[in-house]
Amino acid sequence: MNTVPKSQRQLILSSIRRSLLELESATKVELSDKLEISFPTISKFLTQMEKEEEITSVGLDESSGGRRAKRYTYNPEHTLGLAIFLEKTETNYTIFNCAGEVKEQGNAPSVLVDNGLHLLTELIEKIVTANPSEIRSMAIGVPGAVDHGRIFHIPGYDSFRNFDLKGYYEDYFSRPVVVENDMNVAVVGFNDNSGMKGDPSLVYLYAGHNGPGAGLMVNGKVVRGSTFFAGEVQYVQQYDEQNFGQAIKSGDGNIDATSRLIALFTATINPQTVILCNDEAEQATIEKIEQATAKYIPNEHLPQFETVIGRKIIYSG
Amino acid sequence: MNTVPKSQRQLILSSIRRSLLELESATKVELSDKLEISFPTISKFLTQMEKEEEITSVGLDESSGGRRAKRYTYNPEHTLGLAIFLEKTETNYTIFNCAGEVKEQGNAPSVLVDNGLHLLTELIEKIVTANPSEIRSMAIGVPGAVDHGRIFHIPGYDSFRNFDLKGYYEDYFSRPVVVENDMNVAVVGFNDNSGMKGDPSLVYLYAGHNGPGAGLMVNGKVVRGSTFFAGEVQYVQQYDEQNFGQAIKSGDGNIDATSRLIALFTATINPQTVILCNDEAEQATIEKIEQATAKYIPNEHLPQFETVIGRKIIYSG
DNA sequence: ATCACTTATTAAACGCCTTTAATAAGTGCA
């Protein structure tokens, strides 16, 4: 429940991968120092990884007085991932490499219909087999509440309710599958993609058809909430008589309401980044929002603003 | 930076301790199953812990068809902890056992003065040596911003600024020391004390002399924020023209303002518990706040309300 | 009471990471 002492091998492997991506390139000694794993162990793993072309050598370092060290870099094409967003009107998917570059993008009819599971399975199979390189992980964003890969609240789409989509597809496709609320897939994706150091906090704001929503990550972990209600920001009471949901609908209060929301996040979890995801999110609007937020919060604590068009957001296992 | 592969031994030990406290009592097999650690390893550790009187056997289980299993329980007196809150007007301290029972409580003159470090050291030494049982960990709550045990922002008390209090005392007393913002010590303490399962989210609200504050824990981890601004809830804009700080000062809006704040936390991080810490927090007021909150948020998502008088909050390493 | 069966505990063999020692590869200076 608490500590998951999963295979030490996997732990070492994934920490090497992470560091190698973060550092762009590294020598064995650098990795050993950074990860506090002994040199021989790092050496053994890297040798293996090089044999499998997961990493490649990019030559020798300049000598620092002694024998020159070999420098390695991660091969971003080794691990491809697939992200799928199930939406009311259509299904979006993206294939990307672990450096976050989009390799392919497309859409298909919505699978949120009767017998939708079957449709989704067919879609994924088609994508996976059509792709020359191997797709090694997948993330599925659903418009509902998810607990450990089980969809337990998805208003309107009964055929998926209470279904362990993660377990089902991990068996079916034999590779890691993430199933999350669509907002949460988005934050996780942004984070993995951005190569930020440490375990940052970030907020992903989305103004969709069915009301606004937020995806939250705090200290590097997705926040779902005790009743999976986290991120339902429309309920935040912002004015004497209006909550965020009402204010955003009324139209002209848009900028102030959004900036109040960002101020609120700053004064509570103080994230380092806020991602605005909205088709109308042009640079001019963003700047207005930034300025408006500064009215409420001391300047030095304001988050960094990022924007994303649509949902080209990426997940890497 | 990311994964801290700290000594496996410590990891196993602390997970055994946690489980034993959480389960009240357990057999070797139960621990081995729960923690996914092999039976022989659990056995070795428990034998050692029993020899050192950290755990005690409480007899044999009923047979479930074969040989009867020995059942162990944690000895709460084995590990005593000390929590110290540095305040403007005085210094509070509490000694408690790992079951959260307070063993001793007291206060001393404030050490937030010139040469305060020296005073604090003397105070701790006195407490530690005066106590018959060994105090194995300590937590210090300071009214300022703390990063990895280093106090880097503490308005008004220059003698502590930019000082690595944690490092200093860990060297000096040779035992684990936690230094945190006072709010954060409070949440961590509440959590460790409450024996909650999993990694919960909780919010600790405190209405102190120098304005309101909140301590946040999300997914079991303290939230400090990217600029250590997390929990500065007075900046939340709650009404057309007032933020929380102003509303709470104006007096009569107290209940509505507090309930709006709790609603806001529910609609963002959705914590399972909100702890109200306020001398005036009587049962009647709490109930009014609960009712007021329900106006803003669907009932089933409301957090559990807890109250604490003063700051009798506990930390256990 | 003995036997078949279940379950707890202990003992031995193995695997894997670490620590320590040894070797190889460079550099700079006489």
Added chain:
DNA sequence: TGCACTTATTAAAGGCGTTTAATAAGTGAT
């Protein structure tokens, strides 16, 4: 070119948790 020195890599020995096998302790039925 050869020697002293630095640094990278490889090899050997040790520690520790796991897996597997063996043993001990109970239970219920014949």
